[in-house]
Amino acid sequence: MTLNPNARMEETQNGTEVYNVDPLIVKSHYEIDYIHSYAQDSEFFRALGKKKLMGSKCKECGYTYATPRGHCMMCGAETEWYQLPNEGKVHTFTTCYFGGEEFLSETPFHLIMVEFEGVNSLFMARLIGADHEDLKIGMKVRARFRRNLRISPTDVYFVPVAEE
Amino acid sequence: MKPKGQNVYMISGGVTKFAKATPEMDFRLRVKKAFDYALKDANMSLKDIDGSVASYFSDHFQRQLMAGIMVQDYLGLTPKPSKRVEGGGATGGLSFQAGYEEVASGRMDVCAVYGFETMSHVNTWKGNEFIALASDTNFDYPVGGFYTGYYAMMAVRHMHEYGTTVEQLAKVSIKNHGNAMNNPYAQSPMKLTVEDVRNSPMVAYPLTRLDVCTMSDGAAVAILASEEKAFELCDNPVLIKGIGTGTDTMRLSDRPFGKVLLLPGEKESDYKNLQYPGVHSFRAGRSAAIEAYRAAGITDPLDELDVVELHDAYTSSEVQTYEDLGLCKYGEGGPFVEEGKANLHGKVAVNPSGGLLATGHPVGATGIMQGVFMFWQLQHSIKKHFKDDTLQVPNAKRGLIHSHAGTGTYVTVTVMEAVK
Numbered sequence: 001m002t003l004n005p006n007a008r009m010e011e012t013q014n015g016t017e018v019y020n021v022d023p024l025i026v027k028s029h030y031e032i033d034y035i036h037s038y039a040q041d042s043e044f045f046r047a048l049g050k051k052k053l054m055g056s057k058c059k060e061c062g063y064t065y066a067t068p069r070g071h072c073m074m075c076g077a078e079t080e081w082y083q084l085p086n087e088g089k090v091h092t093f094t095t096c097y098f099g100g101e102e103f104l105s106e107t108p109f110h111l112i113m114v115e116f117e118g119v120n121s122l123f124m125a126r127l128i129g130a131d132h133e134d135l136k137i138g139m140k141v142r143a144r145f146r147r148n149l150r151i152s153p154t155d156v157y158f159v160p161v162a163e164e
Numbered sequence: 165m166k167p168k169g170q171n172v173y174m175i176s177g178g179v180t181k182f183a184k185a186t187p188e189m190d191f192r193l194r195v196k197k198a199f200d201y202a203l204k205d206a207n208m209s210l211k212d213i214d215g216s217v218a219s220y221f222s223d224h225f226q227r228q229l230m231a232g233i234m235v236q237d238y239l240g241l242t243p244k245p246s247k248r249v250e251g252g253g254a255t256g257g258l259s260f261q262a263g264y265e266e267v268a269s270g271r272m273d274v275c276a277v278y279g280f281e282t283m284s285h286v287n288t289w290k291g292n293e294f295i296a297l298a299s300d301t302n303f304d305y306p307v308g309g310f311y312t313g314y315y316a317m318m319a320v321r322h323m324h325e326y327g328t329t330v331e332q333l334a335k336v337s338i339k340n341h342g343n344a345m346n347n348p349y350a351q352s353p354m355k356l357t358v359e360d361v362r363n364s365p366m367v368a369y370p371l372t373r374l375d376v377c378t379m380s381d382g383a384a385v386a387i388l389a390s391e392e393k394a395f396e397l398c399d400n401p402v403l404i405k406g407i408g409t410g411t412d413t414m415r416l417s418d419r420p421f422g423k424v425l426l427l428p429g430e431k432e433s434d435y436k437n438l439q440y441p442g443v444h445s446f447r448a449g450r451s452a453a454i455e456a457y458r459a460a461g462i463t464d465p466l467d468e469l470d471v472v473e474l475h476d477a478y479t480s481s482e483v484q485t486y487e488d489l490g491l492c493k494y495g496e497g498g499p500f501v502e503e504g505k506a507n508l509h510g511k512v513a514v515n516p517s518g519g520l521l522a523t524g525h526p527v528g529a530t531g532i533m534q535g536v537f538m539f540w541q542l543q544h545s546i547k548k549h550f551k552d553d554t555l556q557v558p559n560a561k562r563g564l565i566h567s568h569a570g571t572g573t574y575v576t577v578t579v580m581e582a583v584k
Contacts, residue, residue, distance in 0.1 A: 023188050030227055041302060067303060067417050074420075092324070092443060094316035096368040100309040103512030111313050111368075113321075113417060113443060121416040122443070124307050132369060137324050152306045 044068040049153040051145045057082035066123035090116040095132040129159040169268025173394035173401035176206035177536030182382035182524030185284030194383035202414040214272035215245035219259030219279030221526030224294040235452035256531020257567020257576030283379040296529030312450035316368035319480035320445040329486040332498035335359035336479035340413045344518025346554035351524035375479040380524030385530035406459025410448035416571045427490040428463040447574035460579035470560045475536035475568035494525040531567035537564045542582040
């Protein structure tokens with residue numbers, strides 16, 4: 001038995017930041033590291049390190065995707081990995097001048113959707129090496145790859161193809 | 165799919181004034197205020213409610229899981245049945261339809277659908293990041309991480325396909341912010357010109373600050389009832405004539421290039437060279453409309469609808485949605501707004517409330533807010549609730565509400581009809 005009517009919680013210096021008193025508004029911090037698996041899409045990220053852009057092709061109906069996709073949305077069958085061409089065309093584009101907090105320091109940046117000859121769907125990526133005024137639907141672009149991988153889809157990005 | 169359930173009516177509603185931040189109230193109190201307004205308006209009490217549906221989008225904004233039960237608890241609705249429904253930007257529309265299903269199935273006679281979102285607990289940039297977590301976090305979030313960027317790419321393609329102009333997009337902003345001047349619940353009433361819209365800061369080309377909706381704190385409540393209860397509790401209930409829900413691929417990049425899903429009155433030859441939906445149109449919106457029109461018996465939407473409250477998170481998505489809903493053909497959305505057909509006194513009043521652009525977009529509340537404003541339009545009670553009848557659409561008999569998620573991943577369409 002240790003009944004102690006004089007027990008006290010230890011006092012610390014860990015205060016709370018207060019932004020306002022009426023209503024009472026305080027800072028509440030949150031941070032977390034996930035143990036994130038790319039699971040069946042892992043090959044896409046590994047291939048970027050070998051300077052290869054991998055899409056998916058349906059084993060049954062032959063539909064081709066410019067994105068990793070384990071099963072076909074058209075028929076439900078399993079897909080296989082399929083190497084995409086290194087060059088494609090801009091299907092659409094934008095330049096972002098604002099963004100989510102994580103990417104705010106990277107603004108302005110260009111986003112494009114890439115179409116590849118003979119592939120049924122598109123691929124979203126960043127484009128560098130052009131001003132906003134240079135961006136055109138149909139312009140030819142080429143995939144480039146980071147040497148030091150981040151294991152992120154931004155390990156591939158696109159640049160304009162030099163005019164011949 | 166043909167609706168087989170019993171008739172469902174909306175019998176009351178309430179909305180809080182949407183605002184950038186209302187830290188003096190938490191989400192429970194905000195819903196309570198909208199709920200009490202709705203109960204009072206129909207002269208109802210807690211005992212009349214059989215159960216509820218809770219509508220809110222993000223657990224990140226407040227870092228509170230099970231916020232739904234906290235509202236259920238605060239409203240005094242425990243131990244009655246309830247559940248949470250979530251589907252991004254369409255959360256409100258999906259929840260409204262879940263409430264419809266509770267009544268249509270005969271499980272409940274009276275169902276309260278309450279929606280809320282508290283977006284002011286983080287700054288706007290963090291808010292953008294949280295919203296972008298509703299894009300594929302393996303492939304889209306790390307590349308773009310910004311919904312306005314995704315919509316901007318769709319707008320650029322729409323402009324390329326059809327010749328839509330930025331001035332036409334600006335007309336949506338002018339119309340909706342202008343309508344909101346007479347809506348006391350709206351967050352951003354403004355009288356604007358095309359120059360104002362184009363000269364405001366560029367967010368993601370071609371969308372400027374005034375082409376994009378804002379983040380908000382807000383709540384909205386809709387009370388739905390069976391036919392018997394509706395006429396017992398309410399002098400002027402509004403029939404929910406049909407519902408439709410469509411879906412599409414999570415990633416914008418995976419959208420197919422196929423054939424248009426046709427509405428009555430459209431022919432395949434209208435769209436000979438159009439690859440559909442691509443990234444310029446919302447197949448989920450079109451398929452939701454097809455289902456809802458079939459249930460409501462609508463064959464000529466422009467002629468048979470008097471008022472529409474649609475999900476204009478961006479001016480461009482309002483233009484895209486005119487087409488998905490068949491208010492005009494694909495490709496005619498730009499001229500449709502430019503010619504004033506979507507104006508308050510145009511061919512069909514689209515977003516007379518001010519829409520998301522000007523009323524605000526507290527995500528879980530938004531689709532229910534549309535339901536409440538539509539209910540008041542069809543009851544012809546706008547004057548009573550707005551203290552001003554400028555926005556009352558004369559002779560409003562049939563209306564449509566439209567709620568939309570992601571890059572068009574979940575879309576709901578609900579047709580409502582005055583019975584009195």
